Amino acid sequence: MKNFLQPNWMRDEEGAITLLSIFMFLIALILGGLAIDSNKVIAERTRLQVAADSAAHAALYTREKYGAEAAVNKALETITDMLPASKFGTNAIMTTDVNFGVWNKGEMTFLQDADSKSAVQVQAMMKEDRGNASRNILLRLIGQDTFDIAVQSVYSTYFPGCFTEGFVAENVVDIRSNNSFTNGFCIHSNEYVSMNQNNFFEPGTLVSMPNIGDVDIPKSGFEKNEGLEAALRSGEYRLRILNQLPDIIDSFWSANAEHLPPYVVANYYHDLDLKEFPGLPPGMPRPNGNTHSLNPYHFEPNAVNRMSCGGSGKITMDAGLYQQFVFISDCEIKFSNGAILEDVVIATTNKDASSLNSPQGLQVGRIDNCAPGGGATLMTLGGFKAASSLTIHNGQILAIGDISFAANAGGVNGASLVSKGRISGTSNMDMGFCRNSGMENTYRAPYFRMVN
Structure with missing residues (x-):
């Protein structure tokens, strides 16, 4: 006997696999995006860290004999080829990101002191407010367009006993x-x-x-x-x-x-x-x-x-x-x-x-x-x-x-x-x-x- 109370389209299961495929595709896209874009962020973070380390060493080495301004300029000059503007923008490391100070070994803290020659802190960033945030490849399809990245490096002087x-x-x-x-x-x-x-x-x-x-x-x-x-x-x-x-x-x-x-x-x-x-x-x-x-x-x-x-x-x-x-x-x-x-x-x-x-x-x-x-x-x-x-x-x-x-x-x-x-x-x-x-x-x- 026919069921006159339930329409046929409600019992129809044709096309379900297509809907499931869409969900699976979205899940794969998200997982792939996480893998690809995360690896991209890790690679960019590594490049930023290497640049910050190089800039910090150059700044402190130069500061030994020259003024703070010359040391900051040397730090920025050192990383010119390490952070191409086409990928990292022109603001990855700015003059305000290079600061001299004193490193407290016991407390593991850095205290700024513009006159100091004993330590330097360099920050490197890819951020939206600097116009150089890390742009995603796949995650942008689900609304996550960018990631912010920030690293720092602190170098200190020491005297071998x-x-x-x-x-x-x-x-x-x-x-x-x-x-x-x-x-x-x-x-x-x-x-x-x-x-x-x-x-x-x-x-x-x-x-x-x-x-x-x-x-x-x-x-x-x-x-x-x-x-x-x-x-x-x-x-x-x-x-x-x-x-x-x-x-x-x-x-x-x-x-x-x-x-x-x-x-x-x-x-x-x-x-x-x-x-x-x-x-x-x-x-x-x-x-x-x-x-x-x-x-x-x-x-x-x-x-x-x-x-x-x-x-x-x-x-x-x-x-x-x-x-x-x-x-x-x-x-x-x-x-x-x-x-x-x-x-x-x-x-x-x-x-x-x-x-x-x-x-x-x-x-x-x-x-x-x-x-x-x-x-x-x-x-x-x-x-x-x-x-x-x-x-x-x-x-x-x-x-x-x-x-x-x-x-x-x-x-x-x-x-x-x-x-x-x-x-x-x-x-x-x-x-x-x-x-x-x-x-x-x-x-x-x-x-x-x-x-x-």
Whole structure:
């Protein structure tokens, strides 16, 4: 019997598969859109992050020597080809997106400070309000036209501990026998470290080189050098401070403020005259000047003292206490037995292998158990050689050539030796670590790393 109560079209199932296909197509379109457009966003985010990282590094590197405006311009110049305007627009990184400040390592936060040279934050964006939002390919068919993308990069400066207290060389660091190294002391070579036996490395000491398998020790060397195996690390450094050394030394000739220690007045220099004694205390008998050597009274306190020997000329610094000045010269400088350097910087452009030398008894820095102040720095475009009895307390030696020394037992307590050649040490020393105390006037160059 026919059902007169229900029309035929309500019972008709023809075309249902078409409707289902439409729904399935829409679902596939959405899933495909999510896959395709999400991958597109991920790729664009990656490109933005790489650009922000590159811009941050360029900005902080440039900020070391130049103003903030020049550093920002360098950052934007760096990413010109990395973010083509056809894909990322012209506003992906703007000048307002590059900000200098201070990185708080403990709290992992960035605080803006336009005068800071220690950290930079760079933001990179693709946003609708900048007119460069990431445009979708498939999701736009369901009304999702764009995605906003934003990334940031923070770079901060840091100073590797090896350059504050330790021995660092481009070539071999060669340390002999029966030495003791205190927790925190560092020995680094960009080639390899060599030593004999009976050396002691306290826990926390570092001995590093590009490949720790290259360490040069006798057979059973680990057994004969207690703590060495635990101290070994792989690593390599660019010797940035030595790359800057010629410019630092050159700046002393004009008493430029940038590299002067705090006890020297900027733009205040004195040309040494061997017959004049500006440092002589009132009432003290005037010594006889000569043409062969300098004594502490030849130097003007709180000033840059200058002297030119010309060619392969030499000068001797006699025994005595030298304090509170910078001495710049082109001479080969010999330090007599009993020369004591406290709060002084002595630099020479002489390139001889022993352009700074001492037969014995040179004291670099004040013996004060790591107290603030009293440190001394020696700089040379040549090499340094101390034949015996070198004492270093909060002292620094920077040399383009080799550094060779023999120290007193217990004669190293807070030392920074950096050579673009090799460092050859001695035996029977206790090399103390001052935990940076008393090293506040050490010359260092910043290194850069991403922190966020």
